[in-house]
Amino acid sequence: MDPAGSPSLDEPSLAHRQLLQERFGLPDFRGRQYEVIARLLRGRDVLALLPTGSGKSLCYQFPALLGHELTLVVSPLIALMRDQERRLQQLGIEGRALCSGQSREERQAILARLPEPGFKVLLLSPERVMSAGFLERLCAVLAGRRKVGLLVIDEAHCVAEWGAQFRPVYRRLGELRQRFPGAPLLAMTASADAGVRAELLRILAMPADATVLAGFDRPELFYRVACTSTPARAALAFLQHHHPGASTILYCRRRWQTQVMARYLCANGVAAQPYHAGLPADRRAHAESWFLRTQGAVMAATIAFGMGIDKPDVRLVVHLGPSASMAAYYQESGRAGRDGRPADALLLVPAQPTAGCGPDGRTAGGSCGEAMQAYLETRGCRRAALLAAFDETLQAPCAGCDHCRPDWHPPPLLRETRAPWVPHPHAAERAQAPAAGQDRGAPGRTRTGMSKLVRF
Numbered sequence: 001m002d003p004a005g006s007p008s009l010d011e012p013s014l015a016h017r018q019l020l021q022e023r024f025g026l027p028d029f030r031g032r033q034y035e036v037i038a039r040l041l042r043g044r045d046v047l048a049l050l051p052t053g054s055g056k057s058l059c060y061q062f063p064a065l066l067g068h069e070l071t072l073v074v075s076p077l078i079a080l081m082r083d084q085e086r087r088l089q090q091l092g093i094e095g096r097a098l099c100s101g102q103s104r105e106e107r108q109a110i111l112a113r114l115p116e117p118g119f120k121v122l123l124l125s126p127e128r129v130m131s132a133g134f135l136e137r138l139c140a141v142l143a144g145r146r147k148v149g150l151l152v153i154d155e156a157h158c159v160a161e162w163g164a165q166f167r168p169v170y171r172r173l174g175e176l177r178q179r180f181p182g183a184p185l186l187a188m189t190a191s192a193d194a195g196v197r198a199e200l201l202r203i204l205a206m207p208a209d210a211t212v213l214a215g216f217d218r219p220e221l222f223y224r225v226a227c228t229s230t231p232a233r234a235a236l237a238f239l240q241h242h243h244p245g246a247s248t249i250l251y252c253r254r255r256w257q258t259q260v261m262a263r264y265l266c267a268n269g270v271a272a273q274p275y276h277a278g279l280p281a282d283r284r285a286h287a288e289s290w291f292l293r294t295q296g297a298v299m300a301a302t303i304a305f306g307m308g309i310d311k312p313d314v315r316l317v318v319h320l321g322p323s324a325s326m327a328a329y330y331q332e333s334g335r336a337g338r339d340g341r342p343a344d345a346l347l348l349v350p351a352q353p354t355a356g357c358g359p360d361g362r363t364a365g366g367s368c369g370e371a372m373q374a375y376l377e378t379r380g381c382r383r384a385a386l387l388a389a390f391d392e393t394l395q396a397p398c399a400g401c402d403h404c405r406p407d408w409h410p411p412p413l414l415r416e417t418r419a420p421w422v423p424h425p426h427a428a429e430r431a432q433a434p435a436a437g438q439d440r441g442a443p444g445r446t447r448t449g450m451s452k453l454v455r456f
């Protein structure tokens with residue numbers, strides 16, 4: 001695939017460094033990015049498990065530029081495809097998304113360009129790739145003129161984690177291998193525990209040594225949990241005190257809440273817009289592009305917003321209530337600090353006991369995952385609790401969480417109180433036997449084993 005031959009897995013060649021600088025404007029590869037790229041250039045499959053915001057997209061953009069063949073990228077959301085398309089345009093890489101909302105003529109014009117060597121990347125939803133006759137049509141368009149050189153599955157955890165309910169079609173993506181047997185497969189995700197990783201390898205028929213695991217820690221993020229009976233005031237206070245004028249995502253549990261929060265913030269002089277799946281497509285697209293280009297914009301959104309969205313300068317992600325799972329919380333909070341500078345992930349716990357945990361009411365009546373509950377209730381380091389959900393142990397000292405940083409002084413509106421959070425059934429056991437290495441002796445614990453949460 002690489003005209004320069006087999007690259008070293010460790011050391012980028014001079015030519016590759018130059019390409020990175022000239023085309024991507026970046027001084028060096030980050031983390032294990034180059035290892036992923038080098039393996040692909042050798043024609044090997046890769047399951048890339050790299051943290052949120054670490055630059056997984058570059059792992060396919062870079063090889064796409066080098067080769068003469070076509071790169072196919074499967075991506076779960078239109079908004080994400082649009083975001084990638086915009087990025088490709090900025091980089092001067094020819095690529096298009098084929099998605100709903102386009103006219104038949106527009107789609108045909110995109111397909112007609114596929115045989116051109118200058119056209120590098122085609123972005124597709126899994127539903128389209130797997131729709132009846134699509135792959136036959138794609139092969140017919142390319143027939144004899146051009147090959148598919150790289151297959152990419154972005155947000156690959158959808159294969160395993162949500163496969164049954166959310167995107168059953170992701171589970172069929174292994175069929176792509178049979179259709180394009182010569183092309184290496186790159187599956188990328190920022191959240192997969194050991195079970196999910198094993199399932200991914202199995203469903204996508206990848207060899208066991210395909211995994212490149214960089215660890216999921218995001219040292220630039222400071223994790224906090226606080227309890228409040230006035231979430232709107234609390235979110236506004238935190239924003240104004242810690243991050244005045246900063247781009248922020250505020251995750252709400254319900255659609256109506258996004259509207260209420262956006263209005264409340266605007267009334268208090270903060271530029272905010274609502275975003276949820278019930279809004280018309282053009283309003284969503286407008287809100288999204290407003291957020292991406294506006295410094296200091298606040299998006300009050302349900303979880304319909306944000307997967308893979310790359311706004312580097314988001315300084316704060318606030319959650320009004322826990323996410324449906326720890327993996328979901330990691331993904332959502334991971335939208336902060338993508339430029340590598342310090343950022344905050346604040347989770348506001350409702351002061352009233354509540355039945356459902358998931359934002360947008362997705363798990364109303366149920367309870368959020370055990371790992372998420374452990375994160376809320378932990379007596380030790382939040383970061384350690386978060387990483388434990390991915391079967392990872394915190395290697396370096398915690399870079400910042402509300403339990404590990406005694407130097408953190410809450411803003412004037414905060415005061416400590418006992419958390420009226422519904423105790424998890426196993427909370428008492430955890431209190432008696434805290435996980436090894438996790439209890440850093442933070443002050444102020446309740447008898448249920450929950451920490452005393454900060455209250456607004």
Ligand SMILES: Nc1ncnc2c1ncn2[C@@H]1O[C@H](COP(=O)(O)OP(=O)(O)OP(=O)(O)O)[C@@H](O)[C@H]1O
Nearest residue numbers: 026028029030052053054055056057058190308310
């Ligand atoms: N080598 C690098 N050095 C510095 N910045 C980089 C590097 N590679 C990528 N980036 C930047 O990192 C940011 C995040 O990239 P990207 O959107 O690909 O992250 P991601 O890993 O896909 O995150 P997510 O899991 O949330 O989808 C982008 O702004 C990108 O320009």
Ligand SMILES: [Mg+2]
Nearest residue numbers: 056057154308
């Ligand atoms: Mg991404």
Ligand SMILES: [Zn+2]
Nearest residue numbers: 381398401404
């Ligand atoms: Zn910590």
